[in-house]
Amino acid sequence: MTKNISGKVAIIGAGITKFGELFEQSYNDLVVEAAFDAYQDAGVTGDDIEAAWLGTFLPLGWGFDGTGGPSLAEALNLYPKPVSRVANYCTTGMEAVRMAAMAVASGLYDVVLAVGAEKMREVPPRGSLVAQHVEKLHPLYAKGRTAPGSFAVLATRYFHEYGASKDDLAEVAVKNHYHGSLNPKAHFRKEITKEQVLKAPMVTEPLGLFDCCPTTDGAAAVVLCRADLAEKRFGKKDYVLIEGMGLSCANGYLTTAFNPRFDFLGFEATREAARQAYEQAGVTNPREQLDLAEVHDCFTITELLNYEDLGFCGRGEAPAFVRGGSSRLGGELPVNTSGGLKSCGHPIGATGARVVAHVTNQLLGRCGKHQVKGAKRALGHTLGGPGAVSSVFVLAKN
Amino acid sequence: MAGIVSVGAYVPFYRLGGDTVRAVWGSGDPKASRPVAAFDEDAITLGVEALLNAVGWEGARADALFFASTSFPYAEKSNAAVLAAAADLPGTLYAADLTGSLRAGTSALLAALDAVKAGSARRAAVVAAEVRPARPGGPDELSFCDGAAALVVGQGEEVAAEVEAVHSWTEDFIDRWRIPGEGEVLAGDAKFIQDYGYVRQTAATVEGLLKKTGATREDIARVLVYAPEGRTHAAICQKLGFPPAAYPERPLVSRLGDAGAASPLLALAEALQAAEPGEHILVAGHGSGGDALLLRATDKVHNLRAARGVAWSLGRARAISHYGKWLRFRGMGPEEEIRPFSSPSILWKESRANMRLRAGRCQQCGEIQFPRQRVCNGCGTKDRWEERKLARRGKVYTFTHDYLPPSPEGYVTMATADLEGGGRFYAQMADADKAAVKVGMEVELTFRLLHRGDGYYNYFWKLRPA
Missing domain, CATH: 3.40.47.10 (Thiolase/Chalcone synthase)
Known part of the structure; x- marks a missing residue:
């Protein structure tokens, strides 16, 4: 039985750095930029922050960047406050926000900071996640698996089961690149055609280059406080409330594909995290009750599976959902209006925090060309593993 | 005689x-x-x-x-x-x-x-x-x-x-x-x-x-x-x-x-x-x-x-x-160098599972798991396993041909297969004609050299067309 966090915690500030191959910026630069943007947005200073959480998945830089709470404390001079680093695969950034929100809801702190940051491009893209899979992890199990390869097997099975095709995946890529072209902070800002997607080099069948998110640097931060303090202490008329949040671990990292109960057609972790969040938020018909969703489109197939797991459409109906324009800006439930991981990139620890920050900006009507008009309630989702862990937030304007 | x-x-x-x-x-x-x-x-x-x-x-x-x-x-x-x-x-x-x-x-x-x-x-x-x-x-x-x-x-x-x-x-x-x-x-x-x-x-x-x-x-x-x-x-x-x-x-x-x-x-x-x-x-x-x-x-x-x-x-x-x-x-081509992690103590303590393919069958719920966890991933029962040798043959449940990992073939085919008698195995495929790999394809386990991580030979099982 999930207890309810709905309405207890407010998001009063959000900051997102430019996402991209930020060779001129250090890990600490990204953290400082995201956090101070969030401070400014919230109207707070570092002195107001009572505790903080840092989400970084794979510290790859020199020394101890991102390996513990002191990485954040050092960058922001939060000394001597309680600061923790969290990691939970690709939900890491969202996990930092979830920890911060739980701390406020518990009554232990009134004002807290959550930062997600990942500096992936101090090494060549081949030196980052691919090498982690090929070189590290267990010496024998799943050896040869890569991040895109572990999602491609879902595409193969999904195609087999429902007769979907690469053309359906391309719909997602074209849509998210269009959304990204409207988002000044996205890594990729060019629209692409379906023909480009289908002719791109194969990465891992059936996923081609444009079915995969890029390797990116970035950070995002949010300032959270007790809901009743948003207006009383910080003078906010407009802010965002956490209506529900859920997290589910439904598989092991390496053992997912050994699990005889896994159907490779969707993710139980997403379904369970959504169930928790929807229950708290009172969402019974997500397609109607949500105005937009920001979901984990690390690969195009993942976005299609998310539609079904999050209840936007039925099993096997995701291709029709995207083809009909439902998830495009202007559609009934726009998905990944930021451009998603496809266009923004996926600095692993940053992504979940960026999703929460972006949804916050949408609900506060600050998204310019990619704004969903009149958005009142929105969903944020991340997924890691694949399918090992998922995190879902339902956020609403106050 | x-x-x-x-x-x-x-x-x-x-x-x-x-x-x-x-x-x-x-x-x-x-x-x-x-x-x-x-x-x-x-x-x-x-x-x-x-x-x-x-x-x-x-x-x-x-x-x-x-x-x-x-x-x-x-x-x-x-x-x-x-x-x-x-x-x-x-x-x-x-x-x-x-x-x-x-x-x-x-x-x-x-x-x-x-x-x-x-x-x-x-x-x-x-x-x-x-x-x-x-x-x-x-x-x-x-x-x-x-x-x-x-x-x-x-x-x-x-x-x-x-x-x-x-x-x-x-x-x-x-x-x-x-x-x-x-x-x-x-x-x-x-x-x-x-x-x-x-x-x-x-x-x-x-x-x-x-x-x-x-x-x-x-x-x-x-x-x-x-x-x-x-x-x-x-x-x-x-x-x-x-x-x-x-x-x-x-x-x-x-x-x-x-x-x-x-x-x-x-x-x-x-x-x-x-x-x-x-x-x-x-x-x-x-x-x-x-x-x-x-x-x-x-x-x-x-x-x-x-x-x-x-x-x-x-x-x-x-x-x-x-x-x-x-x-x-024969290792004389322009192969990208990889240095996979390995550990003699891991290989030793997991040898019965990894070399002899001993899975566990949960005595509570009957699920066959490989690699076996202490606590059954099916029903949560702790340490109530009977040993089960995985069958050699099975059918491909899903697969991908992945061009990212270095391989003399230019790609690695990863497949997950349901084995006869229970248990699922996820591994590289060997000796496979790329065009012939399909969902439902009959495969069998074959013992292969995976890599030279930590300097010695790391052997494991792959799947090949049966």
Whole structure:
């Protein structure tokens, strides 16, 4: 039985750095930029922050960047406050926000900071996640698996089961690149055609280059406080409330594909995290009750599976959902209006925090060309593993 | 009387074609085609295949293992111990590596016979396997071949071919040799080593055996001798003077190539699978002298026919598409360097699961899990497992051809398969034609070299088309 966090915690500030191959910026630069943007947005200073959480998945830089709470404390001079680093695969950034929100809801702190940051491009893209899979992890199990390869097997099975095709995946890529072209902070800002997607080099069948998110640097931060303090202490008329949040671990990292109960057609972790969040938020018909969703489109197939797991459409109906324009800006439930991981990139620890920050900006009507008009309630989702862990937030304007 | 109770052979899937060699070096018989180990195979993995073909997936009830090769992956550290684990031989096992001479294959067979006859072993497995080192463009590139054979030696009712007599002799002789670290097999004067080495020595080996037994040439149905290539084989046969019908119509060396220490055992395995009860078979190994054995097929000899042997192996083959790929297969191509993590303590403590494929069946909910967790991932019950060996065969549930990981093929096919009797296995595919891989495809587990993480050989199971 999930207890309810709905309405207890407010998001009063959000900051997102430019996402991209930020060779001129250090890990600490990204953290400082995201956090101070969030401070400014919230109207707070570092002195107001009572505790903080840092989400970084794979510290790859020199020394101890991102390996513990002191990485954040050092960058922001939060000394001597309680600061923790969290990691939970690709939900890491969202996990930092979830920890911060739980701390406020518990009554232990009134004002807290959550930062997600990942500096992936101090090494060549081949030196980052691919090498982690090929070189590290267990010496024998799943050896040869890569991040895109572990999602491609879902595409193969999904195609087999429902007769979907690469053309359906391309719909997602074209849509998210269009959304990204409207988002000044996205890594990729060019629209692409379906023909480009289908002719791109194969990465891992059936996923081609444009079915995969890029390797990116970035950070995002949010300032959270007790809901009743948003207006009383910080003078906010407009802010965002956490209506529900859920997290589910439904598989092991390496053992997912050994699990005889896994159907490779969707993710139980997403379904369970959504169930928790929807229950708290009172969402019974997500397609109607949500105005937009920001979901984990690390690969195009993942976005299609998310539609079904999050209840936007039925099993096997995701291709029709995207083809009909439902998830495009202007559609009934726009998905990944930021451009998603496809266009923004996926600095692993940053992504979940960026999703929460972006949804916050949408609900506060600050998204310019990619704004969903009149958005009142929105969903944020991340997924890691694949399918090992998922995190879902339902956020609403106050 | 002691003798052979089961046989198996394994010839690798890939072929190096003479046309491929000729296109690069300008010479070589364009019709030649020799079996070569894939990039993930070595003498140990070939030996595992041959032994599994001889004894079956559940493993042999052998209490001794004699493993012969001149191309062992490990110059120091037991090769037989890896073979024993992968073929799931019992832990109470005498295991020996025999190496250094092309005669090692017959030496292993003689040692096994002695062990059984002496009563120190009830059933002794003999495996000979080679991945022959030929210099690119060198004279052996189209005459060497890779392969493995396995025989199990026992006594009593189950014997399919009794060993009636053996003969060995030794004479130091420099015909072909290889110095550690130099890679290539070198050779003396060709005319001298043919006339005084292969022909004279093999004749002496065979004469010695015949003299011991009193058998005449007409008594023997099949004569199998080692030769490095077909012409030398013909010269030896002419000198030996058996009736022409006793020699194979096309000797194995002409069909496959020179499989070194594995050659006599491959030929014997093939002959035993074709033999009729009562037939006498003579097999001779060569190397600074020789070993010869005289076998008589019993009325059980037809039992040997069902095993996967040379005929089965030759039914599955694929040409290496170009010479560059061949170089990459032998680690001489522009391969991206990877340094996978490994740990001797991890490999040791997980050996029963990873080498012998012991999964767990939860006694509470019945789910078969591999790798097994302490707490059942199905129902949450702690430590109530019964051990279950995974089945070898299964069906592909889903897969991808992934172009990101470095591989001599240019891609790695990863597949997850539901195994017969339960359990799911996720691994690389081997020997697969990319276009033929489909959901529902029948596959089986095959033992392969994954990588050299931490400096030693990390072996594991892959899936291949069944």
